[in-house]
Amino acid sequence: MVERLKCLALVGAGALLGSVSTIALLKLLSIPIECSVRLVVAILVGKGCLSGRGTQGSKGCYVVGNGMASLDILKDEIVSEQLTRNIQFFGLESQQKVTKSFVVVIGLGGVGSHAACMLLRSGVGRLLLVDFDQVSLSSLNRHAVATRDDVGIPKALCLKKHFSAIFPECQIDARVQLYDASSEEEILSGQPDFVLDCIDNIDTKVALLAACIRRGLKVLSATGAGARADPTRIRVADLRESTNDPLSRAVRYRLRKDYGIEGGIPVVFSLEKPKVKLLPFKGPSGGEENPSDYQVVPGFRVRIIPVLGTVPAIFGQVMASYVVTQLAGLQVQTEPVVNLDIDHYRTLHQRLIEHEEILYDTATQVQVMVNKLADTVIPSLSIKNSAIVTHVPTPATIFVCRHRGYILVEDLRLSTVNRRCGGDGGEYWRCSGRGGHHSAPEVDMEEVVYIVKELWHGRSARDQSAKDVGRGMWRSVKELMLVRWDRTKPASVSNLILLKFKEADEHESRTLDDIEEKEPEFFVRVTSVLKRAEMDFGL
DSSP, X not given: OHHHHHXXXXXXXXXXXXXXXXXXXXXXXXXXXXXXXXXXXXXXXXXXXXXXXXXXXXXXXXXXXXXXXXXXXXXXXXXXXXXXXXXXXHOHHHHXXXXXXXXXXXXXXXXXXXXXXXXXXXXXXXXXXXXXXBOOGGGGGTOXXXXXXXXXXXXXXXXXHHHHHHOTTSEEXXXXXXXXXXXXXXXXXXOOSEEEEOOOOHHHHHHXXXXXXXXXXXXXXXXXXXXXXXXXGEEEEEGGGOOSOHHHXXXXXXXXXXXXXXXXXXXXXXXXXXXXXXXXXXXXXXXXXXXXXXXXXXTOOOSOOOOOTHHHHHHHHHHHHHHHHHHHTOOOOOOOOOOOOHHHHHHHHHHHHHHHXXXXXXOSOOOOOOOXXXXXXXXXXXXXXXXXXXXXXXXXXXEEEEETTEEEEEETTSSBOOXXXXXXXXXXXXXXXXXXXXXXXXXXXXXXXIIIIIIXXXXXXXXXXXXXXXXXHHHHXXXXXXXXXXXXXXXXXXXXXXXXXXXXXXXXXXXXXXXXXXOHHHHHHHHHHHHHHHHHHTO
């Protein structure tokens, strides 16, 4: 009996010593004590799942970069409290998607370091950080976490060191490596949920984007953040829509020329024109020299782009926000790139009023500039290439306008307005009459801006790709107009689509049932957009 008690005592002492040793080891690895206790208890009951640094643990466990393992990272009290605001924002299930995600960040300078830092703080469970460069004194004005003590060490290792103190549960793989064709498989394998391109070299950037498209990987690219100062002009859009950016213009050209890629890549860019240009390169003698003579890596710039550190930081924050919401499954409507001014919106609003008057008799009067009226005589009004209207009352009661090639003459004295609509050059004549009082469409200028910009992005509802950007969009307004989607319902924010003139004529000659039957994808796309308008306006 005594011998048995001695054996039990020795076993208990050994278990206690092992537990204390394990706790001490885990504390050295900077793992929260609550997690350590939980792991020790698991070991004592024979269900240990502690695995080596950065390796796969046993079934049901996750393993992070510094060696911690658990059944569910968000069940840990420390982790759940650290991410509580994200959980409240997304919901637990959506935050779990973020936590289980794997994101690759290539380029860890002013943009990439901030993007990676906020991905980490948002709870992304696994990060691969790639950059061949080192922290310099001049990079401290824009780097997310680097200090003077970090100057001279690789940027990837710098981030890993600081990140382990911010969110030690994240599995971090830091690689001091240049991305190129030889390293593509090593860096992009493992099916990452997202790739962030924060590279400022054109050759490398183009190769990475093409590889991501070829592999079917989601990628978000940052364009030029240097030489800019206005954060309000930063946008997220398709590469085809980026303007005022030399880097994105060069990337577009190379992708199209070398890989046949026209677009389909979201980018973060600024509408602001660069304030300054590359500074001249000065060698050791102080005179200007050829920058290529001092390149460490062929193709990488040596000359300096002046950078206001706040702008690349905001670029990185925007990238992180975009990726995290995508990972969580939260639908965010980015602000469309629509280069229109108030005069363009006024033109579209006026066309809407005129169109509603001619087709639906909804406006009390239409007063616009007379266009292409070749010959006007009062009291007998003669319109070249059209009809001759006689017995016209005093000029004060006459309104004459041109609408999409049609000429309208309106007599406001009569209870039933007499109109003669003659088309220029033999176009179809439209005639209509009205009695009683009718009000104008219940769509004001602010709503027109919302419809054109937010819903249809300044282009026809039938154009899914951005063909016209910048001044090209200005020119395209000349052939666009707002028309009712459902002709049986009044014009409103949830019943207006933007179409080209010919498309509008065709649309108004068809029924919605016909469109749904013959063009189901277009029908679903338009109805979903108009449904968004209903939600935005609480209709």
